[in-house]
Amino acid sequence: MEYKQTRMGYVDGLLELARSTPNLVVLDADVAKATKTAEFEAVYPDRFFNCGVQEQNMLSVAAGLALEGFLPFASTFGVFATCRAGDQLRNSIAYPKLNVKIGATHCGISTGGDGASHQSIEDIAIARSFPNMTVLVPGDYEEAKQCTLAAARFKGPVYLRFGRDAYPVVKELHAKFEIGKGKLLRNGNDLTIITTGVMVSEGLIAADILAGENYDVRVVHMPTIKPIDRDAIVASAIETKRIVTVEEHSVIGGLGEAVAGVVSEMCPCFVKRIGVKDVFGESGEANELFDKYGLRAANIVDAAKQLLETEIYIERK
Amino acid sequence: MNKKADINVLKAKAREIRKEIITMVYRANSGHVGGSLGATDIVVALYYHIMKHDATNPMWAQRDRFILSKGHCTPVIYAALADCNYFPAEDLKTFRRPGTHLQGHPFQPKTPGIEASTGTLGLGISTGAGMALGAKIKNERHYYYILCGDGEIQEGQVWEAAMFANKYKLDNVIAFVDRNYLQTDGNSEKVMPLDPLKPKWESFGWHVQEIDGNDFAEIINAVDEAKRATGKPSMIIARTVKGKGVSFMENEASWHGTPPKKVEYEKAIKELDDGV
Numbered sequence: 001m002e003y004k005q006t007r008m009g010y011v012d013g014l015l016e017l018a019r020s021t022p023n024l025v026v027l028d029a030d031v032a033k034a035t036k037t038a039e040f041e042a043v044y045p046d047r048f049f050n051c052g053v054q055e056q057n058m059l060s061v062a063a064g065l066a067l068e069g070f071l072p073f074a075s076t077f078g079v080f081a082t083c084r085a086g087d088q089l090r091n092s093i094a095y096p097k098l099n100v101k102i103g104a105t106h107c108g109i110s111t112g113g114d115g116a117s118h119q120s121i122e123d124i125a126i127a128r129s130f131p132n133m134t135v136l137v138p139g140d141y142e143e144a145k146q147c148t149l150a151a152a153r154f155k156g157p158v159y160l161r162f163g164r165d166a167y168p169v170v171k172e173l174h175a176k177f178e179i180g181k182g183k184l185l186r187n188g189n190d191l192t193i194i195t196t197g198v199m200v201s202e203g204l205i206a207a208d209i210l211a212g213e214n215y216d217v218r219v220v221h222m223p224t225i226k227p228i229d230r231d232a233i234v235a236s237a238i239e240t241k242r243i244v245t246v247e248e249h250s251v252i253g254g255l256g257e258a259v260a261g262v263v264s265e266m267c268p269c270f271v272k273r274i275g276v277k278d279v280f281g282e283s284g285e286a287n288e289l290f291d292k293y294g295l296r297a298a299n300i301v302d303a304a305k306q307l308l309e310t311e312i313y314i315e316r317k
Numbered sequence: 318m319n320k321k322a323d324i325n326v327l328k329a330k331a332r333e334i335r336k337e338i339i340t341m342v343y344r345a346n347s348g349h350v351g352g353s354l355g356a357t358d359i360v361v362a363l364y365y366h367i368m369k370h371d372a373t374n375p376m377w378a379q380r381d382r383f384i385l386s387k388g389h390c391t392p393v394i395y396a397a398l399a400d401c402n403y404f405p406a407e408d409l410k411t412f413r414r415p416g417t418h419l420q421g422h423p424f425q426p427k428t429p430g431i432e433a434s435t436g437t438l439g440l441g442i443s444t445g446a447g448m449a450l451g452a453k454i455k456n457e458r459h460y461y462y463i464l465c466g467d468g469e470i471q472e473g474q475v476w477e478a479a480m481f482a483n484k485y486k487l488d489n490v491i492a493f494v495d496r497n498y499l500q501t502d503g504n505s506e507k508v509m510p511l512d513p514l515k516p517k518w519e520s521f522g523w524h525v526q527e528i529d530g531n532d533f534a535e536i537i538n539a540v541d542e543a544k545r546a547t548g549k550p551s552m553i554i555a556r557t558v559k560g561k562g563v564s565f566m567e568n569e570a571s572w573h574g575t576p577p578k579k580v581e582y583e584k585a586i587k588e589l590d591d592g593v
Contacts, residue, residue, distance in 0.1 A: 025454075049450070049485075057443045057477035064447020067425070067433060068455070072447075087437050088474070092444060096425050096434040 003166035006198065007105040009144025010162050011036040014073060014103075016145070017152050018044055024152065025065060027051055027074045029058045034164075035075040035105045055080040059088035059100070066098040071152060077111075078104035078120030078161060082127055093157045094130035101151045102127075105162045108197065108248035109276060109293055110286035112164065119281040124196075125253020127159035128226040134179060135225040137161045137247075137255075139200035140170045143223055146177035154179055161197065163248070165286045168201040173221060180224050182232035188218035191304050192236035192243045196222045196255045199246040199274075199295065206246075206300035215308060228258045230266070237267040242307040244272045246300055251275040270313055272303040319401070322365040327533045330400070331361045335562045336589050337396035337409065343582040345413040348421065351572035353393040355531075355557040356464060356495045362536040363462055364397045372402040375429045381459045382432040382448060386441020387466035387495060388422040389574070394431070395419050403430035439472030441465060442492055446478050446550075449487040460544070463492040468500030471509045476521070482550040483522030490550040491543045495530065497559035499570040518552045530555025563588055 018024050018040070030053045032038040041048035051058040055076050062072040074081075081104045082089060093100045107120045128135045136151060136158060138144040144162055151158040172185045185200070186207050195203035200221045207217045218240055220232050236243060243263065245256040256273030263269055276293050290296055307313050322330065334357050342348035360383075364370070368381040385394050392412070399406045404418070411417035418427040422436030433444045445463040452459060465475065482490050494514070502508050511517075518525045524546035528535040536555070543551035559573075560566030563585040577585060 051477075051481060052484075054477040054481065056439075056474045057446075057481055060440050060443030060474070060478070061447035061450065061481065064433070064444040064449070065451045066447075067444070068448050068451030070451055070454070088440065088443075091434065091437050092440055 002169040004141035004169055005164070005166050006138055006141055006144040006162040007036045007164065009138065009141040010103050010105065010148050010160065011039050013145040013148025014040050015043060017149060018047065021071060021152060023069060024071045024073070025049065027058050027062055027072055029053060029055045029076040029080065031076055035103060037075045055085040056088050059085045060092040062100045063092040063096070063098050066100050071099060073101045073103050075103040075105065077118060078107035078123040079118055082120065082123040086126060089127070090130050094132045097132040097156055099155055099157070101158045101160060103160050103162065106164045107161045108163055109281045109289045109295070110163050110165045110198070110248060112286045112289065113283050115283040116280035121250045121276045121281065122253065123161065124225055124247070124249050124255070128258065129253070132157055133226065134158045135161070136179065136223060137197040137225055138223050139173050139195070139197055139221055140167055142169065143173045143177060147223060150177055150179050163198055167198040170200055170204065173200065177223065180227045180229060182229035183221040183223070184218070184232070185221050186217060186219040188216040189240055190216045190242070191308060192218040192220055192240045193246060193300060193304070194220045194222055194233070194236070194243060194255065194259055195246045196225060197248050199248050202295065202297045203246050203300060205297035206304065209297060209301050210304055215304070217304070222255060225255055225258055228262060230262050233259055233262045234266050237263045237269045241269050243269060244274060244300055244303045244307070246274040248295060249275050251277055270307055272307060274300055274303055319365065319368070319370055324533045327361050327365055330365055331357050332562070332589055332592060334361060334393065334396045334400065336586055338392040339563070339577060339582060339585045341392045341396065341409055341412045342576045344410060346576045347413050348392055348576060349389040349574050350392065350577065351499070351560040351566055351569065352387060352466060352495065352497070353390040354563060354566065355497050355559040355561045356390055357393050357561065358531045358533060359464060359493055359495070359536055359555055360393050360397050362533050364401055366537060367540050368462065369459065372430065375403060378457065379459055382461050384433045384435065384441045384445045384461065384463045385423050386435055386463050387438070387469050388435035391419070391421060391423055394423065398428070398430040401430070404428070438466070438469040439474035442475055442478035442482065445490055445492070446482045446487055449482070449489045450485055452489055453485070453487070459489065461490050463490065465492060465494050466500070467494050467496045467498065467505050467511060468508070470494060470511065479518065479521040479523065486548050487550045488547050491540060491553065492551065493530070493553045493555050495557050496554050497557045499559045499568070499573065501570070501573050503570050514554055522549055524549050524551045525554065527554045527556065530557040531561055562592070
């Protein structure tokens with residue numbers, strides 16, 4: 001299996017855009033080597049602005065640049081973009097609906113060794129709670145690049161979520177990307193696994209395991225958390241009657257609750273949420289942390305089997 | 318484009334704007350009267366003498382921009398914008414009411430003449446610096462005037478912006494601190510001391526002046542000097558009287574965010590009328 005970093009998809013997208021988008025500028029807050037925007041700076045030094053360790057200032061500066069007609073991509077770690085600079089994200093960018101893109105890297109628990117302080121597991125919840133904000137969570141390098149290009153074409157604030165690690169390349173994702181549309185990766189009628197971000201590969205492994213046990217499992221990948229693809233969720237709820245959501249994020253406020261919100265209003269069915277269970281992470285290798293915090297195909301399979309085989313769910317269905 | 322008004326005209330304008338501030342806050346029974354009155358002379362000097370702007374073409378590329386970083390003082394900027402015909406004076410009656418474009422704090426997408434959305438304190442210099450950087454990239458030569466409160470500059474973001482504007486030599490930024498020594502909870506030097514303020518800004522690489530911010534000649538001269546100080550951003554520490562123009566509101570922190578009652582409103586308007 002091939003592995004590539006989603007943050008590289010971000011900067012490769014920026015480099016591709018820069019050629020045809022003269023008003024594109026890139027900001028960073030002293031993590032350019034980590035977000036990979038240093039590679040943009042190397043090619044376009046006059047269109048790159050390092051704000052130092054000033055995430056709050058950077059987001060308001062980006063707002064100012066947007067007001068003057070620029071297309072700023074402000075880059076930092078997810079935990080800084082949403083928590084440290086949450087007010088600026090809300091009041092400088094989301095509220096006036098300015099055309100600022102936030103390239104947030106090192107999201108999720110796979111940031112690894114830095115530990116809980118740097119592991120952004122609340123950023124989807126924060127970003128999607130702001131009106132006017134579009135939230136994109138790509139699943140691999142290529143989709144990260146597609147999201148970056150789509151964000152540039154879209155007018156309005158966009159939060160782009162990338163990871164630190166190299167993650168599996170998932171060829172099935174590489175069809176056309178459209179903001180607000182889920183991607184049907186496997187069709188099936190017993191249960192739907194809905195994934196976002198880099199958990200897509202674990203979701204597909206889980207679907208294969210379940211297929212081996214003669215379950216007909218659907219997999220829908222959601223690279224857009226907001227606006228969420230309601231049609232795909234409703235169809236899955238009606239046709240498969242059981243949903244497992246999978247995200248590298250807290251179970252509070254992320255994909256799982258977005259999906260639960262849709263089905264509870266439209267077509268109630270059981271939704272099990274795989275994610276970080278309202279705890280902070282810790283230092284470790286990404287793989288070790290995925291194991292420890294229950295973000296593996298095996299955890300998805302367990303949740304699916306509860307819905308498929310446990311009396312309590314079957315009786316109440 | 319606007320013409321440069323002389324000082325007597327500015328004084329008369331300031332009186333009218335102050336009356337409008339009190340009327341707006343009284344009518345809405347909500348809003349910030351003290352800081353608006355104190356900053357009136359700075360805003361009047363900018364809109365009627367200093368800035369290049371054109372209400373018939375609010376998005377004119379070469380206009381000077383004004384950013385109200387102390388966003389709670391919307392009454393003063395709304396009164397000035399209405400008087401300059403950015404929108405009908407009738408709209409002022411809708412201030413802080415449902416459906417209005419005149420929000421409690423400035424909202425750029427809705428209000429003609431408002432250049433940036435502010436409200437939570439500390440956003441203005443960063444936003445203005447971003448705009449000023451944009452103007453530098455585009456090789457445009459206009460100015461960004463930013464008005465901060467003195468309590469406001471206790472926000473850490475302000476000092477981030479101070480470093481940033483210095484790094485990029487944004488000499489198209491001319492900022493004011495409305496130095497009235499009063500903030501919501503009382504005297505700024507007791508709540509969180511700011512003095513000595515001038516060396517603070519100088520050490521961040523800014524050109525700094527201290528003036529009487531209720532004196533038109535001093536405001537105008539300070540902006541002229543700020544324009545001559547090329548290669549660095551400018552800060553004008555403008556000593557003002559919070560509540561200026563209404564005796565019982567002057568230097569009273571309690572008039573920060575309290576609307577006047579009917580009798581207070583009538584007394585304030587009479588004082589301003591009698592001052593003619």
